[in-house]
Amino acid sequence: MFISSAYAQTAAAAGAEAPSTLMSMLPLVLMFVVLYFVMIRPQMKKQKEHKTMIDALAKGDEVVTAGGVLGKVSKLGENYVGLEVASGVDIQIQRSAVVQVLPKGSIK
Secondary structure, eight states: OHHHHHHHHHHHHHHHHHHHHHHHHHHHHHHHHHHIIIIIHHHHHHHHHHHHHHHTOOTTOEEEETTOOEEEEEEEOSSEEEEEEETTEEEEEEGGGEEEEEOTTOOO
């Protein structure tokens, strides 16, 4: 009598194990979804905005570089930008180093 009831309990426990496995994976899936919306998606949006800004650079734009150098765009190349940092002083930087385009008249 005791043995048959023990079999019944183990069979019920084995049947309940499948939803338990699904429930244990649920926090992992939820963490990935939250990570996507909190970190990955905003970073992709920021990269897209930066690429649009870099592609829209024009001669005469006033920009700030990643190193903090302010200047006016004097030459445009495919990968490089000529930047006038003072009258008669031009430097060449990578296009990707441009961080921000300033409003006209910001640099005096």
